[in-house]
Amino acid sequence: MFREQEIETIMLNKRITFIGPGVMAEAMIAGLLHKQLAKPENIAASGPREERGAELQKKYGIKFTTDNSSAVAQAEVVVLSVKPQRLSEVMKGLKGIRSDALVLSIIAGANIKKIGAGLKHKAVVRSMPNTPGQIGEGITVWTASKEVADEQRETARTLLGALGEEVFVEDESYLDMATALSGSGPAYVFLFTEALIDAGVHMGFPRRIAEQLVLQTIKGSASFYLQAGRHPATLRNQVTSPGGTSAEALYYLEKAGFRTAISRAVWAAYQRSLELGKEQPGHIDPHDDEK
Numbered sequence: 001m002f003r004e005q006e007i008e009t010i011m012l013n014k015r016i017t018f019i020g021p022g023v024m025a026e027a028m029i030a031g032l033l034h035k036q037l038a039k040p041e042n043i044a045a046s047g048p049r050e051e052r053g054a055e056l057q058k059k060y061g062i063k064f065t066t067d068n069s070s071a072v073a074q075a076e077v078v079v080l081s082v083k084p085q086r087l088s089e090v091m092k093g094l095k096g097i098r099s100d101a102l103v104l105s106i107i108a109g110a111n112i113k114k115i116g117a118g119l120k121h122k123a124v125v126r127s128m129p130n131t132p133g134q135i136g137e138g139i140t141v142w143t144a145s146k147e148v149a150d151e152q153r154e155t156a157r158t159l160l161g162a163l164g165e166e167v168f169v170e171d172e173s174y175l176d177m178a179t180a181l182s183g184s185g186p187a188y189v190f191l192f193t194e195a196l197i198d199a200g201v202h203m204g205f206p207r208r209i210a211e212q213l214v215l216q217t218i219k220g221s222a223s224f225y226l227q228a229g230r231h232p233a234t235l236r237n238q239v240t241s242p243g244g245t246s247a248e249a250l251y252y253l254e255k256a257g258f259r260t261a262i263s264r265a266v267w268a269a270y271q272r273s274l275e276l277g278k279e280q281p282g283h284i285d286p287h288d289d290e291k
Contacts, residue, residue, distance in 0.1 A: 010151065011037045011158050017075035019068055019090060020082035021045035021052055024106055024163075027134040028079065029060055031162025034136075046071035069095045077155060080105040080115070084276045091118035102152040104159060108179050109276025112145050112172060122147035125156040128178045131186045133163030140166045141178035176277070180269035188265065193218060 016038060018025040025045065032038040040061035046068045047053065053064030065071050072078050073096045080103065082090050087110050097103065097119060104125045105115055112124045127142035140160040144153055153168075160166040169175070193214055200210030228235060240246045 011155060012039060013042065014038065014076050014155065015042050015074055016044070016077045016079065016159075017071045018043070018045040018079045018081055019047075019071065019094065020080065020086075021047040021056055021064070022081055022083075023131075024129055024133065025079065025081040026056065027129075027138075028081075028106075028159065028162055029056070029062065031133070031136055032159070033060060035162055037158060037162060044071050044075070068093055072097050072101070074098070075101055077102045077104060077159070079159070080107055080110075082107065084109050087115075088118065091115070094119060097121055102148065102155060104156055108183065109176065109273045111175075111277050112143070114277065116145065123152060124148070125152075126172065126175055127156070127160055127166075128175050128183045129160065129163050130183050136162070136164050138164035139182050140164070141169060141175060141182065142166060143169050143172050143175060176270055176273040179273040180266050183273075184266075184269045188262070189218070 029043060033040060044063040045056055046065050048066060050066060056062055057064050072094065078097055078101055084107055087107055102123050102125065103115065103119060103121055104127065106127050106129055112126050115124050116122055122145060125142055125144045125148060127140050129140040130138050132138040140163055142156065142160055144156065157166060196214045197210045200213060201207050225232060225235060240250060
């Protein structure tokens with residue numbers, strides 16, 4: 001095992017290239033620089049839009065090109081961060097990856113076998129981060145092919161740690177499950193948040209106050225759950241007095257199939273993740289990488 005200080009020293013001199021300079025790629029770049037795990041001059045990004053490149057260069061001082069092959073020529077770590085629908089096309093034009101490089105994918109649905117075959121490269125890490133990684137509060141599930149060396153694993157762990165917490169799994173099938181649960185999870189939370197705020201406005205609160213009440217309630221509830229260390233059902237029971245307001249609200253949520261709707265939604269996202277791994281590219285938006 002490598003000591004943390006050794007990994008930080010190794011990371012600092014790694015040449016890292018991002019293929020697809022979108023939101024999550026930028027979050028990783030920002031995290032690496034903020035934690036002083038990489039030097040701006042050692043980071044490169046490649047994408048179809050020069051204006052996006054100029055934005056990243058100005059903000060972070062990194063290199064940018066529209067030529068994927070030249071971008072990866074000297075890279076020791078290649079991060080694939082394009083949209084799933086673009087992956088097949090991108091891999092066809094991605095030549096010249098070093099044989100000793102680590103390829104790290106954050107692409108939903110794309111399994112290690114597909115990436116390895118498409119790039120003719122064996123050392124591949126597959127991961128699924130989520131959007132809170134943009135502020136260093138994300139959670140990423142990841143796995144690695146057997147050809148990924150110990151040092152490369154630690155490199156991947158450090159890279160993904162720049163987004164927040166990371167969880168390594170041996171079974172790759174967990175990645176599609178994570179895509180549906182934690183990867184898409186923020187969207188469910190935001191929808192629930194929006195619904196609660198709208199309910200407050202419907203009752204008569206000014207939207208500003210409704211937002212403050214709901215956001216702090218969600219934040220405080222999550223923090224309380226973490227500190228309490230008890231099953232959520234136990235905590236729910238504590239705030240549900242017999243015949244009270246919470247009991248009445250929960251009765252209607254259960255009657256409306258709240259749990260079932262969530263379960264079905266996550267299952268649908270899981271099935272879609274599996275489908276994305278099988279799909280052939282269709283219509284391609286040239287600006288997809290920046291979305």
